[in-house]
Amino acid sequence: MKNRIDACFEALKAEGRKALVTFVTAGDPDLATTENLVTEMFDSGADLVEIGVPFSDPIAEGGTIQRASLRSLKHNTNLDQIFEMLSRLRDTTDKPILLMMYINTVFRYGTEKFFDNCKKVQIDGVIIPDMPFEERDEVKEYAEKTGVRSIYLVAPTSKERVKMIAEESKGFLYIVSSLGVTGTRSEISTDFDKLLAPLKEGNYCPACIGFGISNGEQAKKMASYCDGCIIGSAIVNIVEKYGKDSIQPVGEFVKSVREALDS
Template sequence: MNRIDATFQKLQEQGRKALIPFVTAGDAGLDTTEQLVLQLEASGADIIELGVPFSDPIAEGPVIQEASVRSLENGTKLVDIFDLVKRLREKTQVPLLLMLYINSIFGFGTERFFQLCAESGVDGVIVPDLPYEEQDEIQEAADRAGVYSISMVAPTSQERIAMIASAAKGFLYCVSSTGVTGMRKEFTTDFDAFFHTIRQSAHIPCAVGFGLSGPEQAKAISAYCDGVIVGSAIVKLVAESGKDCVEPVGHFTASLRKALDS
């Protein structure tokens, strides 16, 4: 069983929500990223997303764009991230996802990419610029490797939601609002209507991401879904503290976990 499935099954049995933090791999250095992943898990994270730095991250807001720039300036390469995952697998079995853009996969070689995902211990990938209708570009290679390609739906997906949700694996990534990633003070999305449509077709867990900025928002959004994804708020802490970010990120993550469990 894929670690993602096993994690959601365990959480469902416990009546708990998944906490899924995001960090950009190589931001503040890969050694720091390794420490962060272990601290995130210790602070209550259930699944962890590692962002692969890219020169033109079109789905990202300024906070994650700047993290990508810092990571690239540190010399982070995809092969280094695979090595990082291998090291982490000696210490943890927490599900790990790579979030990256399709050109990073094509440039690396699709078959080789998914083979290394499997060999290193990556459980799934999120490719925000790959439309559902073009999933066959990577799906066969992902399936052969036993790696989930996580599907995304947004409020603007409308009639496409049923098609996307019915074929999704692992969990369905539900984008909270239109636009790019980044912390938001409030959401204009009608979550009742959005999730009414999603629940008619989705047979797997659903997690909401894009814009969640703190414990209160995470708790409120969790009423609609099976998990919450928090990225920019954590990446901002990394930007502020650099290599000293592990402790503040741990405290923030623990506050999210406490809110979800309350």
């Protein structure tokens, strides 16, 4: 069976559309709400959804997602509970779902056990922002054996490493828009034409830009450089504001971004 991420990007390319990747933290404010949020985001136009596994020291995250992790951990959210939720989600959606998490969580759970459970509940990809590309062999064997895409990241400082990382990437390449941590930004000043120039020639996997995109206008601008955009903190801000009542406002926000990308 073809990985859902690959099939999704192939379909979007055939339609001449850009991918919308959205993010929520598992267990914020509770797992039942997370489950409903994922369904709502897909219904509202998201093509892929990242689910963040809460972690006590999320070094790549700004205050918004740090607070979401802490709110979730107060309820003792753990990976087994998240896998149970994901199993239920697979009864209702066949769209690509990814986990975003930190390497210590994988190691503590057990790398082989983790990827086996990803396969069992049909997780399509895993993003590990604190795993250096040069240490990818820590998970590569397990990811390839289970068919789970290990999504690699490149940053504005990657420069000559962009092509090297892209050559190894499957699923999609996560382009970090700006230096620093996640969080909405009023302006993104990275020269993406220069950063992504090495990818103009060659048969690489799709690329999506994330970190800092806060509205439909920014999403459309960022997606003009690549195959799609990733929005996280702007959605988590809505969840923080509305809690269990965030389903509708998150859906409305995702719809507004989808409309901007399609306009």
